Structure formats: C-alpha cells, structure tokens
Amino acid sequence: MTTQQLQASEISNIIRSRIAHFDVTPEIRTEGTIVSLKDGIVRIYGLSDVMYGEMIEFPNAIFGLAFNLERDSVGSVVLGEYEQLKEGMTARCTGRIFEVPIGDALLGRVVDALGNPIDGKGEIKTTLTAPIEKIAPGVIERQSVAQPVQTGIKSIDAMTPIGRGQRELIIGDRQTGKTAIAIDTIINQKNTGIKCIYVAIGQKASSVAAIVRKLEEHDAMKHTIVVCANASESAALQYIAPYSGTSMGEYFRDRGQDALIIYDDLTKQAWAYRQVSLLLRRPPGREAYPGDVFYLHSRLLERASRVSAEYVEKFTKGEVTGKTGSLTALPIIETQAGDVSAFIPTNVISITDGQIFLDVGLFNSGLRPAVNAGLSVSRVGGAAQTKIIRKLASAIRISLAQYRELEAFSQFASDLDDVTRKQLERGQRTMEVLKQPQYAPLSVAEMAILWLALEKGLLNDVPVKKVVDFQAALLSYLHDQEKELLERINCKPEYSDELAQQVIDVINTFKKIYI
Amino acid sequence: MTNITTTARPYAKAAFESAKSTNQLSMWSLALKKLTLVVQDAEVSALLKNPHYTKKRMAEFFIELLSGEKSIHNFIRLLADKKRLPLLPTISVLFESYSAQESGYLTLAVISAFAMSEAQKNNTTEKLSKRLNSKCEIDFKVDEKLIGGLLVRSDNWVMDGTIKGKLERLKSVLV
Numbered sequence: 001m002t003t004q005q006l007q008a009s010e011i012s013n014i015i016r017s018r019i020a021h022f023d024v025t026p027e028i029r030t031e032g033t034i035v036s037l038k039d040g041i042v043r044i045y046g047l048s049d050v051m052y053g054e055m056i057e058f059p060n061a062i063f064g065l066a067f068n069l070e071r072d073s074v075g076s077v078v079l080g081e082y083e084q085l086k087e088g089m090t091a092r093c094t095g096r097i098f099e100v101p102i103g104d105a106l107l108g109r110v111v112d113a114l115g116n117p118i119d120g121k122g123e124i125k126t127t128l129t130a131p132i133e134k135i136a137p138g139v140i141e142r143q144s145v146a147q148p149v150q151t152g153i154k155s156i157d158a159m160t161p162i163g164r165g166q167r168e169l170i171i172g173d174r175q176t177g178k179t180a181i182a183i184d185t186i187i188n189q190k191n192t193g194i195k196c197i198y199v200a201i202g203q204k205a206s207s208v209a210a211i212v213r214k215l216e217e218h219d220a221m222k223h224t225i226v227v228c229a230n231a232s233e234s235a236a237l238q239y240i241a242p243y244s245g246t247s248m249g250e251y252f253r254d255r256g257q258d259a260l261i262i263y264d265d266l267t268k269q270a271w272a273y274r275q276v277s278l279l280l281r282r283p284p285g286r287e288a289y290p291g292d293v294f295y296l297h298s299r300l301l302e303r304a305s306r307v308s309a310e311y312v313e314k315f316t317k318g319e320v321t322g323k324t325g326s327l328t329a330l331p332i333i334e335t336q337a338g339d340v341s342a343f344i345p346t347n348v349i350s351i352t353d354g355q356i357f358l359d360v361g362l363f364n365s366g367l368r369p370a371v372n373a374g375l376s377v378s379r380v381g382g383a384a385q386t387k388i389i390r391k392l393a394s395a396i397r398i399s400l401a402q403y404r405e406l407e408a409f410s411q412f413a414s415d416l417d418d419v420t421r422k423q424l425e426r427g428q429r430t431m432e433v434l435k436q437p438q439y440a441p442l443s444v445a446e447m448a449i450l451w452l453a454l455e456k457g458l459l460n461d462v463p464v465k466k467v468v469d470f471q472a473a474l475l476s477y478l479h480d481q482e483k484e485l486l487e488r489i490n491c492k493p494e495y496s497d498e499l500a501q502q503v504i505d506v507i508n509t510f511k512k513i514y515i
Numbered sequence: 516m517t518n519i520t521t522t523a524r525p526y527a528k529a530a531f532e533s534a535k536s537t538n539q540l541s542m543w544s545l546a547l548k549k550l551t552l553v554v555q556d557a558e559v560s561a562l563l564k565n566p567h568y569t570k571k572r573m574a575e576f577f578i579e580l581l582s583g584e585k586s587i588h589n590f591i592r593l594l595a596d597k598k599r600l601p602l603l604p605t606i607s608v609l610f611e612s613y614s615a616q617e618s619g620y621l622t623l624a625v626i627s628a629f630a631m632s633e634a635q636k637n638n639t640t641e642k643l644s645k646r647l648n649s650k651c652e653i654d655f656k657v658d659e660k661l662i663g664g665l666l667v668r669s670d671n672w673v674m675d676g677t678i679k680g681k682l683e684r685l686k687s688v689l690v
Binding site: 015018019022023024026027028029030031032046047048061071072092 | 518520521524664668670671672673674675676680681684685687688689
C-alpha cells in the first residue's frame with residue numbers, strides 16, 4: 001500500500017542521495033567461519049576482536065549476537081530464522097550493538113522484537129534508532145518518585161499506589177488476572193499523556209491479537225506500542241524483546257515525557273534465556289538457570305526510572321526544559337501454585353519497588369481483581385498517591401487485616417458481640433467495594449466518592465450482596481447528575497470537610513431514589 | 516576444529532620456545548613438517564588408533580624416523596604419553612605462525628580478479644609493507660568472482676577493496 005503512495009522522484013532522490021553518500025574506501029573487517037550450527041546457536045572460528053553482545057553479520061542479511069567469547073571460537077545466537085545458514089559461511093563483526101527504531105511514529109503499532117512492523121499497516125516512518133542495551137541513568141540524574149500513575153483499579157490505587165518511574169511487579173498464578181490489570185492500566189492512561197508499551201513475551205499470537213483488539217475497542221492503541229515475541233519465535237528474540245521495548249520507552253523518558261512499560265511476562269523471558277544459555281553450554285545453576293539470570297532482570301528493570309529536569313535538558317540539548325521524564329515498569333511474573341519463593345519470583349520481587357500479589361483463592365471466591373492485600377506492597381508509591389485517596393483509603397489495609405483475623409469467627413455470627421459484628425460487616429463491605437469489572441477503570445473522583453461512602457458508613461444500610469450493584473448505580477447517577485462534582489475532584493484531588501459533606505449529601509439524595 | 520587448536524596451542528608454544536632458546540628453529544620446523552606428513556598417512560593414522568601398540572612403542576616408532584636433537588625425541592615421547600600425536604599437523608601450523616611472527620614477516624594472501632604482472636606484485640608488496648608497517652610475505656591468488664580490485668587477508672583480518680564487496684555494501688545500503 002505505502003509503496004503506491006510514494007512518488008517515483010522521491011524514491012530516486014533517496015537512492016541518489018544514498019549513492020552520493022556511499023563510502024567507497026576499502027572496508028577493513030575481521031571475518032570468521034561458521035564451524036557448527038545447532039538450534040539457533042552458531043559457533044564461529046575466528047572473529048578474534050569481537051566484543052561481548054556485538055552484532056555479527058551473516059550472509060543474506062541475517063544477524064546474530066556474540067554471547068560466548070572463547071579462546072578460539074565465538075558462540076553466537078541467531079536473531080530470527082537460521083535455516084539458511086550453513087557450515088563454512090563467513091561471519092563478520094559489525095562493531096555495533098543491536099538497534100531498534102524509536103520515536104512517536106511507533107505509537108499505535110505492533111512490532112516484533114527487532115522493531116519491524118507486523119500489523120500490516122506499512123513501514124514505520126522514523127529515522128531514529130537506539131541500541132537495545134543501554135546503561136540505566138545514574139544516581140545524580142534521577143529524581144524521587146512523586147507523581148502517581150493512576151491504574152484506575154480501586155484496590156491498587158488505594159492499597160499499592162504506583163508512582164511514575166516506579167517498578168511494581170504483578171505476580172500470581174496462571175489465570176488470576178495479571179494481564180487484565182496491565183490492560184486496564186493501559187486503557188486508563190488515555191488522555192493522561194502517559195505513553196504505554198506492552199511487551200508480550202512467549203505468548204500465543206492469538207492472545208496478543210485479542211489484546212490489541214481490546215485496546216483498539218477502548219481507543220487505547222493511539223498511545224500504545226505493542227512489542228511482541230510470540231511463542232513460535234526463536235528464544236533469542238524472546239530474550240531481547242523486553243530490552244527493545246525499554247529502548248522505545250526510554251525515547252519518551254529522555255524527552256521529558258512519561259511512559260509506562262509492561263513486560264508480560266518475564267518468567268518466559270527467563271526461560272528463553274535459560275534455553276539459550278544451556279545451548280551455549282554455560283553451566284546451569286539453581287533451577288537450571290545460568291549464573292547471570294539476576295543481572296538479566298536487574299539491568300532491565302533498572303532502566304525504569306524518573307529522571308531529573310537537568311537530565312532531560314542535557315539530553316535534548318536544551319530543547320525541553322523544566323520537565324522530568326519517567327519510565328514506569330510493570331513486570332509480570334507467573335508463579336507455579338502460588339510459590340513466590342521460587343528462583344525467578346524472589347529475584348524480581350527483590351529488584352522491584354513492590355508487588356501486587358494475585359491470589360487464586362480470592363479469584364475463585366469472586367474477588368476480582370484478586371489482589372491479596374496482605375502480600376501486596378508498594379515501597380515508594382505512597383509518596384505519589386493523590387491526597388484525597390490517601391486520606392480516605394489509608395484505613396482499608398488495616399480494616400481488611402482485622403477482617404481476615406475475625407473471618408474465622410464469622411460462622412458463629414449470632415454469638416458475637418456488637419463491636420465484632422460491626423467490624424465483620426465493615427470488612428465484608430470493604431471486600432465488596434474492592435470488586436471491579438474488567439475494562440472499567442475508574443477516575444480519581446469516582447474512587448474517592450466510593451471510599452468516602454464506605455468510610456462514612458453510608459453503605460451500612462446496603463445489604464452486603466447488593467453493594468456491587470449499588471456502586472454501579474451510584475456511579476451512573478454521578479455521571480448523569482453530578483458531572484461538575486466529579487470534574488472538580490478530578491481537577492483538584494484534595495480532601496476537605498466541606499467537600500466530604502457535599503459528597504455525603506449527594507449520596508444520601510441518591511439513596512432516597514435507589515432504596 | 517576449534518578444540519584441536521586450543522589443545523595444540525600450549526604444545527606448539529612450548530616447542531617453539533624450546534627451539535628458540537637452543538637456536539634450532541629450522542631443524543624443529545623441518546622435523547614437525549616431516550612428522551605431519553607421517554601422521555597424515557592413512558596407515559599411520561590407523562596405527563595411532565591401534566590399541567596393541569603401547570605408548571612407548573609408538574614413541575619409538577616416530578623417533579626412529581627422525582635423527583636429531585634429544586629435545587625433539589622428548590617432545591615426541593611427551594605427545595605419545597598424553598595421546599596427543601594426532602595433533603602434530605596443527606602443532607606444526609601453529610609453530611610456523613609463531614616463527615613467522617618472530618621473524619617479523621606478515622603472511623598475507625592477496626586475491627585479485629586477474630593475474631597480476633611482476634611489477635604490479637612488487638608495487639602491492641611495497642604498498643602493503645608501508646601501510647602495515649612490517650615486511651610482508653604475500654601469497655598471490657586469483658578469483659574471477661571479485662570482478663575487480665584487491666582482497667587482502669591475514670588470518671581473520673580482511674581488507675576488502677573489491678568491486679564485489681562494494682556492490683554488496685551498496686546493496687545493503689539501498690535495500
């Protein structure tokens with residue numbers, strides 16, 4: 001399609017300029033010979049001055065990465081198809097680290113781990129590229145996390161708030177709604193200016209297609225890049241996909257914008273890396289992972305950060321001033337039967353600034369999103385939480401903890417004293433308020449009003465089983481009748497007694513109609 | 516291939532240093548070349564795998580073929596003892612590269628599309644010696660596929676000034 005839109009003169013002009021700038025001096029390089037080939041691993045004889053991680057060029061424009069530098073040979077992984085390679089072919093050094101295209105043109109697109117478009121929408125019109133492996137910003141260049149990323153999910157924004165530049169792990173068994181949280185968060189970033197990158201690693205192509213369709217349905221693809229290394233692609237591509245995605249996110253961070261990156265999921269990336277490492281005959285360690293599997297994730301997640309205005313100014317050479325940039329990371333880890341003490345989960349828990357733990361038991365009992373309040377934490381997000389939510393939701397964690405303690409007694413409800421029974425009922429209602437359907441993220445105002453209703457005991461006369469319906473009805477009433485109030489809270493999310501009174505009046509008016 | 520070179524390297528280095536210290540480089544070089552030819556013989560290579568021959572007998576067999584210094588006899592005994600006699604061809608190649616390095620000569624292969632005249636060869640040798648800052652020992656070869664220009668190669672270092680190489684680079688720039 002795009003080739004038809006191009007003008008003939010345009011093409012010949014490009015070619016002419018490329019020929020004019022073509023370097024005709026003799027090329028000096030080092031060459032090697034492929035001595036063995038197996039499962040995407042190439043052993044090369046020669047290439048004596050190759051560097052670790054350098055791109056190696058094979059015939060027919062096939063590329064590989066130098067991984068194992070041995071005395072007489074180089075072990076390399078081929079990126080993509082390796083069927084055309086044969087023993088005896090030449091391999092040459094390029095002196096470069098692998099690069100992917102970056103820029104605003106990638107927004108709304110689906111690309112593979114190498115940055116090639118795979119959505120059938122034609123070429124990506126950007127001239128900028130960035131190496132996939134970069135050193136994370138240093139201490140001086142950073143700034144502490146102070147602005148929130150609103151996920152639009154009640155339980156997360158209230159109990160484990162996420163700040164811009166934070167790394168918050170989403171961890172849980174299969175089928176507990178990890179991806180759902182990520183997708184809801186992307187949808188909620190519409191109109192906030194936060195650019196999103198969704199990196200799908202080792203997933204079914206059909207799942208990725210479904211996610212892209214959902215994002216399009218909710219008009220969220222405009223601010224999103226999807227990087228995808230499907231299960232059918234080579235382990236090397238699954239290994240580099242998160243790094244490619246991070247480079248695309250750093251483009252926004254370094255230019256004073258905010259970006260959010262989701263790695264779905266890093267367990268599969270660790271598997272891919274384990275496969276490559278074992279084929280390269282690196283010694284296996286715990287759970288057969290290689291010795292540097294911690295560094296694999298730490299160097300990746302360290303690149304998610306909030307950088308200072310000075311850094312942005314220096315990077316853009318004064319074009320952008322007075323703006324901090326951030327890259328928030330939401331890595332996802334899949335556990336086996338809730339075992340968070342396995343190798344990869346413990347590693348990533350220790351690297352990130354907190355985790356959202358999703359529980360199968362809660363999920364099956366109907367609490368969705370199945371966030372386990374006891375095991376989920378956010379180590380830095382508290383500083384970034386909006387004031388109104390912090391004021392209203394600070395007691396939820398404690399009240400939930402008390403509820404869980406008393407839950408065992410709830411079977412003997414008739415024998416309980418008044419105070420205990422009230423605490424139990426309060427806990428049950430809190431659990432009900434935490435329930436939220438998928439693809440329906442809430443604004444700060446909506447959440448604040450619901451938490452206020454709970455805090456002030458306005459839900460006490462609503463039967464526990466009706467709380468979910470009551471919430472939905474209240475929200476639609478607010479959108480219908482009290483748009484101004486919602487807008488006011490969204491513009492200035494601060495708590496005041498006067499505001500609280502106004503909200504209480506609104507809810508009481510609504511209750512007269514509803515009950 | 517790679518494993519053989521790695522195992523042969525320490526032997527070649529030791530042999531070279533021993534030969535250098537006693538000023539017998541040419542004798543060692545000749546002996547190693549001779550032994551290489553012997554090892555590459557089909558019957559001998561079968562013999563090396565024959566379990567009926569003890570290490571000692573194998574060493575004596577090779578020593579009988581050589582006259583010369585005692586040190587070289589010891590070297591063969593050592594190789595036989597460690598079952599490394601099949602490495603002899605690789606050791607010889609490495610030995611030659613060490614002695615070339617020692618003499619200050621660079622061994623280069625220059626490949627051109629057409630056969631060069633003597634004058635052209637001399638000119639190339641002179642220019643390359645100047646450029647690389649060392650005396651060169653050049654092996655001239657012809658490969659018509661290069662179309663034009665020269666390809667200079669030394670081990671895994673390559674200087675590509677051929678039309679074929681330039682066309683390939685132009686292709687990668689344009690596509």
